[in-house]
Amino acid sequence: MFSSVFRKTGAAMGRLSQSLRVQLLSLVLLTLFGAIGFNLYDSFWSADATAKLVTDRTLLASARVIAEAVRVDEGGNVQVDVPPAALEMFDTGFGDRVFYQVITAWGNLVSGFPDLPLPAVQRSGEDRAFRGADVRVLMLDHPVVGLPNDGTISVTVAVTHISQYAMRKQLWLSDFSKQFVLVFLASLVTILGLQRGLAPALRLRDAVRRRGRNRLDPLPPEMVQSELRPLVHALNDYMERVQNQMAAQRRFVSNAAHQLRTPLALISTQASVASREDDAARRDEALAALRASTRQISRLASQLLTLSRAEPGSRRPRSDATDLSKAAREILEAYAEEALKRNIDLGLEADRSVIVEGDGTMLREMLVNLIDNAIRYSKADGRVTVAVGQENGHAVVTVEDNGPGIPEGEREQVFERFYRIMGTESEGSGLGLAIVREVVEGAGGSVSLSDAKGGGLVVTIRVPLA
Numbered sequence: 001m002f003s004s005v006f007r008k009t010g011a012a013m014g015r016l017s018q019s020l021r022v023q024l025l026s027l028v029l030l031t032l033f034g035a036i037g038f039n040l041y042d043s044f045w046s047a048d049a050t051a052k053l054v055t056d057r058t059l060l061a062s063a064r065v066i067a068e069a070v071r072v073d074e075g076g077n078v079q080v081d082v083p084p085a086a087l088e089m090f091d092t093g094f095g096d097r098v099f100y101q102v103i104t105a106w107g108n109l110v111s112g113f114p115d116l117p118l119p120a121v122q123r124s125g126e127d128r129a130f131r132g133a134d135v136r137v138l139m140l141d142h143p144v145v146g147l148p149n150d151g152t153i154s155v156t157v158a159v160t161h162i163s164q165y166a167m168r169k170q171l172w173l174s175d176f177s178k179q180f181v182l183v184f185l186a187s188l189v190t191i192l193g194l195q196r197g198l199a200p201a202l203r204l205r206d207a208v209r210r211r212g213r214n215r216l217d218p219l220p221p222e223m224v225q226s227e228l229r230p231l232v233h234a235l236n237d238y239m240e241r242v243q244n245q246m247a248a249q250r251r252f253v254s255n256a257a258h259q260l261r262t263p264l265a266l267i268s269t270q271a272s273v274a275s276r277e278d279d280a281a282r283r284d285e286a287l288a289a290l291r292a293s294t295r296q297i298s299r300l301a302s303q304l305l306t307l308s309r310a311e312p313g314s315r316r317p318r319s320d321a322t323d324l325s326k327a328a329r330e331i332l333e334a335y336a337e338e339a340l341k342r343n344i345d346l347g348l349e350a351d352r353s354v355i356v357e358g359d360g361t362m363l364r365e366m367l368v369n370l371i372d373n374a375i376r377y378s379k380a381d382g383r384v385t386v387a388v389g390q391e392n393g394h395a396v397v398t399v400e401d402n403g404p405g406i407p408e409g410e411r412e413q414v415f416e417r418f419y420r421i422m423g424t425e426s427e428g429s430g431l432g433l434a435i436v437r438e439v440v441e442g443a444g445g446s447v448s449l450s451d452a453k454g455g456g457l458v459v460t461i462r463v464p465l466a
Contacts, residue, residue, distance in 0.1 A: 021194050028190045029183075036179045040172075047171035052136070055164045056125035059138035062086045063155040066100060070110070070153050072146030078104055078153065080111050092163045099130060099158040105151050116156055127161075134161050200224040204232065216243050267293045320360035321466055324395055325350040325388045327364050331371055332386060343381045350388035354395045355466040358443035363463075366439040369432040370399045370459055377403035378456075394445070394462045402456035411449045436461070 065086035072078055080102050090098050101112035118139055119126040125138045135158040143152050204224055218236040221229040267290060274286035332346050339346045356363065374384040378401045387398045406414055415437045433447075436459070440447045445463035452458045 021198055024194055025187075025190055029187060032183055032186050036183060039179060040176060043175040044168075044172050047168045047175070050171060051164045051168040052125060054167060055136050055159065056138055058089055059125060059136065059157045059159065060123060060140065062089055062098075062100075062157045063138060063140035064142070066102065066157070067140060067142035067144075067153065067155045070102065070142070070144050070155075072144060076146075078108070078110050078144065078147070082111065086157075090159050090163070092166075094162040094166050096160045096162045097133065099135065101154075101156040103154050103156075104147075105153065110153065112156075116158060118154075118156055128158070130158060135159060136161060136164060197225075201228060204228070208235075216240075264297065267297065319357050320363075321355050321357060322360040322363050324354045324356060324363070324367070324397060324463075325352065328367055328371075328386050328388050328397070331364070331367050335371055335375055339375055339384070342375075342378075344375060344378055345383040346375075347383065347385040348387075349385065351390060354388050354390055356395045356443065356463045357466040358463070359439075362439045363443065366436050366461070367397070369435050370397075370461075373432045374399050374401040374403070374457075374459075377401065379403060390465060391462075393465055395465055397461040397463075398458055400452050400456060400458045402452065402454065405451060405455060405457045406449060414449075415447075433459075 065083055066080065069083050069086075070078060070080045082100065087098050087100075090096050099113050099116050101114070101116040102110040104110060115130075117128040117130055117137060119128070119137050122139050122141060125136050128135055128137050130137075137156060137158040139154055139156040141152045141154050147153075200223060204219070207219060207223070216239045218239065219232050221232040221236075224232060270286050270290040270293060274283050274290060277283040277286055328350060329348060332348055336346060371384065371386065378384055382402045385398075385400045387396075387400075389396050415433050437447055440461055440463065443463045445461060447462075448460045450458045450460065
Protein backbone atom coordinates (compact mmCIF):
# COMPACT_ATOMS: atom_id res chain seq x y z
CA MET A 1 0.00 0.00 0.00
CA PHE A 2 2.61 2.50 1.11
CA SER A 3 5.03 1.57 -1.67
CA SER A 4 2.34 2.48 -4.21
CA VAL A 5 1.73 5.73 -2.33
CA PHE A 6 5.44 6.53 -2.49
CA ARG A 7 5.59 5.66 -6.19
CA LYS A 8 2.64 7.91 -6.95
CA THR A 9 4.11 10.68 -4.80
CA GLY A 10 7.48 10.36 -6.56
CA ALA A 11 5.86 10.38 -10.01
CA ALA A 12 3.79 13.41 -9.08
CA MET A 13 6.90 15.21 -7.83
CA GLY A 14 8.67 14.30 -11.09
CA ARG A 15 5.85 15.79 -13.16
CA LEU A 16 5.86 18.82 -10.87
CA SER A 17 9.58 19.40 -11.39
CA GLN A 18 9.21 19.14 -15.18
CA SER A 19 6.25 21.46 -15.29
CA LEU A 20 8.04 23.83 -12.91
CA ARG A 21 11.03 23.91 -15.24
CA VAL A 22 8.82 24.62 -18.23
CA GLN A 23 6.86 27.26 -16.34
CA LEU A 24 9.95 29.09 -15.10
CA LEU A 25 11.65 28.92 -18.48
CA SER A 26 8.50 30.12 -20.23
CA LEU A 27 8.12 32.97 -17.77
CA VAL A 28 11.73 34.08 -18.20
CA LEU A 29 11.60 33.80 -21.99
CA LEU A 30 8.28 35.61 -22.23
CA THR A 31 9.68 38.40 -20.09
CA LEU A 32 12.82 38.58 -22.22
CA PHE A 33 10.89 38.53 -25.49
CA GLY A 34 8.54 41.20 -24.19
CA ALA A 35 11.43 43.44 -23.18
CA ILE A 36 13.27 42.77 -26.43
CA GLY A 37 10.14 43.40 -28.49
CA PHE A 38 9.78 46.80 -26.81
CA ASN A 39 13.49 47.49 -27.35
CA LEU A 40 13.26 46.55 -31.03
CA TYR A 41 10.23 48.79 -31.48
CA ASP A 42 12.05 51.61 -29.75
CA SER A 43 15.30 50.94 -31.66
CA PHE A 44 13.39 51.03 -34.98
CA TRP A 45 12.22 54.55 -34.35
CA SER A 46 15.65 55.51 -32.96
CA ALA A 47 17.25 54.18 -36.15
CA ASP A 48 14.68 56.09 -38.22
CA ALA A 49 15.43 59.32 -36.31
CA THR A 50 19.18 58.76 -36.72
CA ALA A 51 18.83 58.15 -40.47
CA LYS A 52 16.72 61.31 -40.84
CA LEU A 53 19.24 63.31 -38.85
CA VAL A 54 22.13 62.12 -41.03
CA THR A 55 20.13 62.84 -44.19
CA ASP A 56 19.21 66.33 -42.95
CA ARG A 57 22.84 67.09 -42.10
CA THR A 58 23.86 65.97 -45.61
CA LEU A 59 21.12 68.10 -47.21
CA LEU A 60 22.19 71.11 -45.17
CA ALA A 61 25.84 70.64 -46.18
CA SER A 62 24.85 70.30 -49.85
CA ALA A 63 22.72 73.44 -49.64
CA ARG A 64 25.63 75.39 -48.12
CA VAL A 65 27.98 74.27 -50.87
CA ILE A 66 25.49 75.35 -53.55
CA ALA A 67 24.76 78.65 -51.76
CA GLU A 68 28.44 79.50 -51.50
CA ALA A 69 28.77 78.97 -55.27
CA VAL A 70 26.17 81.68 -56.03
CA ARG A 71 27.63 84.98 -57.35
CA VAL A 72 26.45 88.26 -58.85
CA ASP A 73 28.06 89.27 -62.19
CA GLU A 74 28.93 92.78 -63.39
CA GLY A 75 25.46 93.26 -64.80
CA GLY A 76 23.83 92.48 -61.43
CA ASN A 77 22.59 89.09 -62.56
CA VAL A 78 22.61 86.19 -60.09
CA GLN A 79 24.42 83.14 -61.38
CA VAL A 80 25.43 79.79 -59.91
CA ASP A 81 27.69 77.01 -61.05
CA VAL A 82 26.61 74.00 -58.92
CA PRO A 83 29.75 72.24 -57.69
CA PRO A 84 29.75 68.49 -58.42
CA ALA A 85 30.64 67.83 -54.77
CA ALA A 86 27.29 69.24 -53.66
CA LEU A 87 25.50 66.40 -55.43
CA GLU A 88 28.13 63.67 -55.15
CA MET A 89 27.88 63.62 -51.36
CA PHE A 90 24.56 61.73 -51.85
CA ASP A 91 26.23 59.05 -53.95
CA THR A 92 26.19 56.19 -51.40
CA GLY A 93 25.68 53.42 -53.91
CA PHE A 94 21.90 53.08 -53.46
CA GLY A 95 20.89 55.04 -56.58
CA ASP A 96 19.29 58.05 -54.91
CA ARG A 97 18.09 60.92 -57.08
CA VAL A 98 18.93 64.47 -56.03
CA PHE A 99 16.89 67.59 -56.80
CA TYR A 100 17.75 71.21 -56.05
CA GLN A 101 16.40 74.67 -56.56
CA VAL A 102 18.00 78.14 -56.25
CA ILE A 103 15.70 81.18 -56.21
CA THR A 104 16.18 84.82 -55.29
CA ALA A 105 14.37 86.63 -52.54
CA TRP A 106 12.04 88.16 -55.15
CA GLY A 107 11.13 84.74 -56.55
CA ASN A 108 13.30 84.46 -59.67
CA LEU A 109 14.54 80.94 -60.44
CA VAL A 110 18.31 80.93 -60.71
CA SER A 111 18.84 77.20 -61.28
CA GLY A 112 17.23 73.82 -60.63
CA PHE A 113 13.68 72.47 -60.65
CA PRO A 114 11.00 75.17 -60.53
CA ASP A 115 8.27 72.87 -59.10
CA LEU A 116 10.33 71.45 -56.27
CA PRO A 117 8.14 71.54 -53.09
CA LEU A 118 9.39 73.86 -50.37
CA PRO A 119 9.44 72.88 -46.65
CA ALA A 120 7.55 75.00 -44.15
CA VAL A 121 10.56 75.58 -41.87
CA GLN A 122 14.14 76.43 -42.80
CA ARG A 123 17.04 74.14 -41.89
CA SER A 124 14.60 71.34 -40.97
CA GLY A 125 14.06 68.37 -43.23
CA GLU A 126 10.55 67.33 -44.22
CA ASP A 127 9.13 64.38 -46.14
CA ARG A 128 7.34 65.33 -49.36
CA ALA A 129 6.29 63.75 -52.65
CA PHE A 130 7.90 64.92 -55.88
CA ARG A 131 7.49 63.51 -59.39
CA GLY A 132 6.17 60.17 -58.16
CA ALA A 133 8.81 59.66 -55.50
CA ASP A 134 9.04 60.30 -51.76
CA VAL A 135 11.84 62.76 -51.01
CA ARG A 136 13.45 64.44 -48.04
CA VAL A 137 13.51 68.23 -48.56
CA LEU A 138 15.52 70.96 -46.78
CA MET A 139 15.71 74.72 -47.51
CA LEU A 140 18.44 77.21 -46.59
CA ASP A 141 18.42 81.04 -46.92
CA HIS A 142 21.89 82.40 -47.58
CA PRO A 143 23.09 86.02 -48.01
CA VAL A 144 24.92 86.84 -51.27
CA VAL A 145 27.45 89.66 -51.59
CA GLY A 146 26.51 92.07 -54.36
CA LEU A 147 22.76 91.89 -54.00
CA PRO A 148 21.07 95.14 -52.97
CA ASN A 149 20.02 95.57 -49.33
CA ASP A 150 21.96 92.48 -48.27
CA GLY A 151 19.64 90.28 -50.30
CA THR A 152 19.49 86.54 -49.87
CA ILE A 153 18.93 83.54 -52.03
CA SER A 154 17.06 80.34 -51.06
CA VAL A 155 18.63 76.99 -51.81
CA THR A 156 16.40 73.91 -51.59
CA VAL A 157 17.83 70.39 -51.86
CA ALA A 158 15.83 67.15 -51.95
CA VAL A 159 16.90 63.53 -52.10
CA THR A 160 14.96 60.28 -52.38
CA HIS A 161 14.63 57.97 -49.36
CA ILE A 162 16.58 54.97 -50.63
CA SER A 163 19.80 55.58 -48.69
CA GLN A 164 17.87 56.86 -45.68
CA TYR A 165 15.81 53.69 -45.49
CA ALA A 166 18.90 51.55 -46.07
CA MET A 167 20.66 53.30 -43.19
CA ARG A 168 17.61 52.78 -40.95
CA LYS A 169 17.45 49.10 -41.83
CA GLN A 170 21.16 48.60 -41.20
CA LEU A 171 21.01 50.28 -37.80
CA TRP A 172 17.90 48.30 -36.81
CA LEU A 173 19.31 44.95 -37.97
CA SER A 174 22.50 45.59 -36.06
CA ASP A 175 20.48 46.17 -32.88
CA PHE A 176 18.28 43.14 -33.68
CA SER A 177 21.29 40.84 -33.96
CA LYS A 178 22.58 42.02 -30.59
CA GLN A 179 19.17 41.42 -29.02
CA PHE A 180 18.98 37.93 -30.57
CA VAL A 181 22.38 37.00 -29.14
CA LEU A 182 21.23 38.36 -25.77
CA VAL A 183 18.09 36.18 -25.84
CA PHE A 184 20.08 33.10 -26.81
CA LEU A 185 22.62 33.61 -24.03
CA ALA A 186 19.90 34.40 -21.47
CA SER A 187 17.96 31.27 -22.49
CA LEU A 188 21.07 29.13 -22.18
CA VAL A 189 21.92 30.56 -18.76
CA THR A 190 18.30 30.14 -17.65
CA ILE A 191 18.17 26.48 -18.73
CA LEU A 192 21.45 25.71 -16.98
CA GLY A 193 20.32 27.61 -13.89
CA LEU A 194 17.01 25.78 -13.76
CA GLN A 195 18.74 22.43 -14.23
CA ARG A 196 21.10 23.23 -11.37
CA GLY A 197 18.41 24.79 -9.21
CA LEU A 198 15.98 21.88 -9.59
CA ALA A 199 18.61 19.22 -8.92
CA PRO A 200 17.84 19.10 -5.15
CA ALA A 201 14.11 18.72 -5.90
CA LEU A 202 14.91 15.80 -8.23
CA ARG A 203 17.08 14.27 -5.52
CA LEU A 204 14.12 14.57 -3.15
CA ARG A 205 11.93 12.85 -5.74
CA ASP A 206 14.44 10.01 -6.11
CA ALA A 207 14.76 9.66 -2.33
CA VAL A 208 11.00 9.26 -2.02
CA ARG A 209 10.89 6.76 -4.90
CA ARG A 210 13.66 4.60 -3.43
CA ARG A 211 11.95 4.23 -0.07
CA GLY A 212 10.53 0.85 0.84
CA ARG A 213 6.94 0.23 1.80
CA ASN A 214 7.69 0.28 5.53
CA ARG A 215 10.06 3.23 5.67
CA LEU A 216 8.41 6.28 7.20
CA ASP A 217 11.43 7.88 8.85
CA PRO A 218 11.78 11.63 8.21
CA LEU A 219 13.70 13.05 5.25
CA PRO A 220 16.64 15.41 5.93
CA PRO A 221 15.56 18.99 5.08
CA GLU A 222 19.19 19.90 4.30
CA MET A 223 19.02 17.98 1.02
CA VAL A 224 17.08 20.81 -0.66
CA GLN A 225 17.22 24.60 -0.79
CA SER A 226 15.64 26.70 1.93
CA GLU A 227 12.62 27.48 -0.29
CA LEU A 228 11.82 23.74 -0.58
CA ARG A 229 12.42 22.86 3.06
CA PRO A 230 8.79 23.62 4.03
CA LEU A 231 7.81 20.90 1.54
CA VAL A 232 10.17 18.42 3.22
CA HIS A 233 8.83 19.40 6.64
CA ALA A 234 5.28 18.88 5.33
CA LEU A 235 6.23 15.43 4.00
CA ASN A 236 7.81 14.55 7.34
CA ASP A 237 4.71 15.72 9.21
CA TYR A 238 2.55 13.68 6.85
CA MET A 239 4.65 10.55 7.40
CA GLU A 240 4.50 11.12 11.16
CA ARG A 241 0.71 11.32 10.98
CA VAL A 242 0.67 8.12 8.91
CA GLN A 243 2.84 6.42 11.55
CA ASN A 244 0.55 7.60 14.33
CA GLN A 245 -2.51 6.46 12.40
CA MET A 246 -0.97 3.05 11.75
CA ALA A 247 -0.09 2.72 15.44
CA ALA A 248 -3.63 3.75 16.39
CA GLN A 249 -5.05 1.19 13.96
CA ARG A 250 -2.86 -1.54 15.41
CA ARG A 251 -3.96 -0.62 18.93
CA PHE A 252 -7.58 -0.48 17.77
CA VAL A 253 -7.42 -3.91 16.15
CA SER A 254 -5.66 -5.38 19.18
CA ASN A 255 -8.15 -3.87 21.63
CA ALA A 256 -11.12 -4.83 19.45
CA ALA A 257 -9.89 -8.41 19.26
CA HIS A 258 -9.44 -8.46 23.04
CA GLN A 259 -12.89 -6.95 23.64
CA LEU A 260 -14.54 -9.43 21.27
CA ARG A 261 -12.68 -12.45 22.64
CA THR A 262 -14.21 -12.22 26.13
CA PRO A 263 -17.92 -12.08 25.15
CA LEU A 264 -17.36 -14.71 22.48
CA ALA A 265 -15.79 -17.02 25.05
CA LEU A 266 -18.72 -16.34 27.38
CA ILE A 267 -21.20 -17.09 24.61
CA SER A 268 -19.45 -20.38 23.88
CA THR A 269 -19.37 -21.36 27.57
CA GLN A 270 -22.97 -20.32 28.20
CA ALA A 271 -24.17 -22.19 25.10
CA SER A 272 -22.34 -25.32 26.29
CA VAL A 273 -23.82 -25.01 29.77
CA ALA A 274 -27.33 -24.51 28.39
CA SER A 275 -27.00 -27.51 26.08
CA ARG A 276 -25.87 -29.82 28.94
CA GLU A 277 -28.25 -28.56 31.63
CA ASP A 278 -31.27 -30.79 32.36
CA ASP A 279 -32.81 -28.48 34.90
CA ALA A 280 -35.18 -26.02 33.18
CA ALA A 281 -34.47 -23.19 35.63
CA ARG A 282 -30.73 -23.49 35.25
CA ARG A 283 -31.07 -23.81 31.48
CA ASP A 284 -33.21 -20.65 31.36
CA GLU A 285 -30.60 -18.87 33.49
CA ALA A 286 -27.85 -19.91 31.08
CA LEU A 287 -29.94 -18.82 28.09
CA ALA A 288 -30.61 -15.44 29.71
CA ALA A 289 -26.88 -14.98 30.25
CA LEU A 290 -26.34 -16.05 26.64
CA ARG A 291 -28.80 -13.42 25.43
CA ALA A 292 -27.08 -10.76 27.58
CA SER A 293 -23.68 -11.68 26.14
CA THR A 294 -25.13 -11.61 22.65
CA ARG A 295 -26.53 -8.12 23.25
CA GLN A 296 -23.16 -7.02 24.60
CA ILE A 297 -21.23 -8.25 21.58
CA SER A 298 -23.88 -6.86 19.24
CA ARG A 299 -23.55 -3.42 20.87
CA LEU A 300 -19.76 -3.64 20.68
CA ALA A 301 -19.89 -4.47 16.96
CA SER A 302 -22.33 -1.62 16.40
CA GLN A 303 -20.06 0.84 18.22
CA LEU A 304 -17.03 -0.35 16.28
CA LEU A 305 -18.90 0.24 13.03
CA THR A 306 -20.05 3.68 14.20
CA LEU A 307 -16.52 4.63 15.24
CA SER A 308 -15.17 3.49 11.87
CA ARG A 309 -17.77 5.61 10.05
CA ALA A 310 -16.99 8.63 12.27
CA GLU A 311 -13.29 8.65 11.42
CA PRO A 312 -12.18 11.40 8.96
CA GLY A 313 -12.04 10.21 5.36
CA SER A 314 -14.01 7.03 5.98
CA ARG A 315 -17.05 8.27 4.07
CA ARG A 316 -18.11 11.11 1.81
CA PRO A 317 -18.80 14.28 3.87
CA ARG A 318 -22.48 15.08 4.30
CA SER A 319 -24.13 18.37 5.14
CA ASP A 320 -27.58 17.58 6.53
CA ALA A 321 -29.70 20.07 8.41
CA THR A 322 -30.27 18.34 11.75
CA ASP A 323 -32.54 19.56 14.55
CA LEU A 324 -30.73 18.56 17.72
CA SER A 325 -33.76 19.34 19.92
CA LYS A 326 -35.98 16.98 17.94
CA ALA A 327 -33.27 14.29 17.81
CA ALA A 328 -32.69 14.48 21.59
CA ARG A 329 -36.44 14.19 22.25
CA GLU A 330 -36.77 11.11 20.04
CA ILE A 331 -33.75 9.39 21.59
CA LEU A 332 -34.98 10.06 25.14
CA GLU A 333 -38.34 8.56 24.19
CA ALA A 334 -36.54 5.43 22.92
CA TYR A 335 -34.65 5.10 26.26
CA ALA A 336 -37.69 5.84 28.43
CA GLU A 337 -38.53 2.16 29.03
CA GLU A 338 -35.00 1.30 30.14
CA ALA A 339 -34.92 4.36 32.43
CA LEU A 340 -38.24 3.33 33.99
CA LYS A 341 -36.87 -0.13 34.81
CA ARG A 342 -34.11 1.49 36.89
CA ASN A 343 -36.34 4.32 38.13
CA ILE A 344 -34.13 6.97 36.49
CA ASP A 345 -35.68 10.39 35.97
CA LEU A 346 -35.12 11.50 32.34
CA GLY A 347 -35.45 15.23 31.72
CA LEU A 348 -35.19 17.41 28.57
CA GLU A 349 -34.67 21.17 28.49
CA ALA A 350 -34.57 22.20 24.85
CA ASP A 351 -35.29 25.15 22.61
CA ARG A 352 -37.99 24.61 20.03
CA SER A 353 -35.49 24.16 17.17
CA VAL A 354 -31.68 24.05 17.13
CA ILE A 355 -30.43 23.40 13.60
CA VAL A 356 -26.85 22.38 12.78
CA GLU A 357 -25.21 21.20 9.57
CA GLY A 358 -23.38 17.90 9.38
CA ASP A 359 -23.85 14.18 9.02
CA GLY A 360 -27.30 13.70 10.52
CA THR A 361 -26.83 9.99 11.20
CA MET A 362 -23.55 10.52 13.04
CA LEU A 363 -24.95 13.44 15.07
CA ARG A 364 -27.79 11.18 16.25
CA GLU A 365 -25.23 8.48 17.12
CA MET A 366 -23.39 11.08 19.19
CA LEU A 367 -26.55 11.82 21.20
CA VAL A 368 -27.32 8.10 21.54
CA ASN A 369 -23.89 7.42 23.05
CA LEU A 370 -24.08 10.40 25.41
CA ILE A 371 -27.55 9.46 26.70
CA ASP A 372 -26.73 5.73 26.83
CA ASN A 373 -23.57 6.40 28.87
CA ALA A 374 -25.45 8.72 31.24
CA ILE A 375 -28.19 6.12 31.88
CA ARG A 376 -25.73 3.23 32.09
CA TYR A 377 -23.53 4.88 34.73
CA SER A 378 -26.30 6.56 36.73
CA LYS A 379 -27.38 5.01 40.01
CA ALA A 380 -30.81 3.51 40.48
CA ASP A 381 -33.37 6.20 41.37
CA GLY A 382 -31.01 8.66 39.71
CA ARG A 383 -31.54 11.39 37.17
CA VAL A 384 -30.34 12.26 33.66
CA THR A 385 -30.98 15.73 32.21
CA VAL A 386 -30.41 16.67 28.58
CA ALA A 387 -30.35 20.37 27.63
CA VAL A 388 -30.21 21.70 24.07
CA GLY A 389 -29.82 25.44 23.43
CA GLN A 390 -27.94 28.13 21.51
CA GLU A 391 -25.08 30.39 22.53
CA ASN A 392 -22.82 32.71 20.49
CA GLY A 393 -23.62 31.07 17.16
CA HIS A 394 -23.20 27.54 18.50
CA ALA A 395 -25.59 24.78 19.42
CA VAL A 396 -24.89 23.73 23.02
CA VAL A 397 -25.87 20.24 24.22
CA THR A 398 -25.32 19.23 27.86
CA VAL A 399 -25.97 15.78 29.31
CA GLU A 400 -25.89 15.69 33.12
CA ASP A 401 -26.14 12.65 35.38
CA ASN A 402 -25.63 11.91 39.05
CA GLY A 403 -23.39 8.90 38.53
CA PRO A 404 -19.86 8.38 39.88
CA GLY A 405 -18.40 10.98 37.56
CA ILE A 406 -14.90 10.95 36.09
CA PRO A 407 -11.78 11.99 38.02
CA GLU A 408 -10.21 15.15 36.63
CA GLY A 409 -6.93 13.37 35.94
CA GLU A 410 -8.63 10.86 33.61
CA ARG A 411 -10.89 13.20 31.64
CA GLU A 412 -8.60 13.23 28.65
CA GLN A 413 -7.93 9.48 28.64
CA VAL A 414 -11.64 8.58 28.61
CA PHE A 415 -11.84 9.85 25.02
CA GLU A 416 -9.36 7.16 23.95
CA ARG A 417 -10.76 3.98 22.47
CA PHE A 418 -11.48 1.13 24.88
CA TYR A 419 -10.33 3.15 27.87
CA ARG A 420 -12.33 2.38 30.99
CA ILE A 421 -11.92 3.77 34.50
CA MET A 422 -10.68 1.26 37.00
CA GLY A 423 -13.39 -0.06 39.30
CA THR A 424 -16.28 0.70 36.95
CA GLU A 425 -19.06 -1.80 37.59
CA SER A 426 -21.26 -1.03 34.59
CA GLU A 427 -20.77 -3.02 31.43
CA GLY A 428 -19.31 -1.06 28.57
CA SER A 429 -16.74 -1.16 25.81
CA GLY A 430 -15.01 2.18 26.37
CA LEU A 431 -16.02 3.44 22.92
CA GLY A 432 -18.89 5.81 23.72
CA LEU A 433 -16.89 8.99 24.38
CA ALA A 434 -14.41 8.14 21.60
CA ILE A 435 -17.33 8.10 19.16
CA VAL A 436 -18.62 11.39 20.61
CA ARG A 437 -15.29 13.14 20.10
CA GLU A 438 -14.87 11.88 16.51
CA VAL A 439 -18.38 13.04 15.55
CA VAL A 440 -18.07 16.43 17.26
CA GLU A 441 -14.67 17.22 15.76
CA GLY A 442 -15.95 16.12 12.36
CA ALA A 443 -18.74 18.72 12.71
CA GLY A 444 -16.25 21.44 13.68
CA GLY A 445 -17.23 21.48 17.36
CA SER A 446 -15.74 20.69 20.75
CA VAL A 447 -16.55 18.50 23.76
CA SER A 448 -15.68 19.04 27.43
CA LEU A 449 -16.28 17.31 30.77
CA SER A 450 -17.05 18.89 34.13
CA ASP A 451 -18.43 17.99 37.55
CA ALA A 452 -22.17 18.17 38.16
CA LYS A 453 -23.55 19.91 41.22
CA GLY A 454 -24.13 17.34 43.94
CA GLY A 455 -21.94 14.77 42.20
CA GLY A 456 -21.97 13.24 38.77
CA LEU A 457 -20.77 14.31 35.34
CA VAL A 458 -21.70 17.00 32.82
CA VAL A 459 -20.75 16.49 29.16
CA THR A 460 -20.93 19.72 27.11
CA ILE A 461 -21.00 19.71 23.31
CA ARG A 462 -20.59 22.84 21.18
CA VAL A 463 -21.29 22.66 17.42
CA PRO A 464 -21.60 25.61 15.00
CA LEU A 465 -25.18 26.47 14.08
CA ALA A 466 -26.35 26.11 10.49
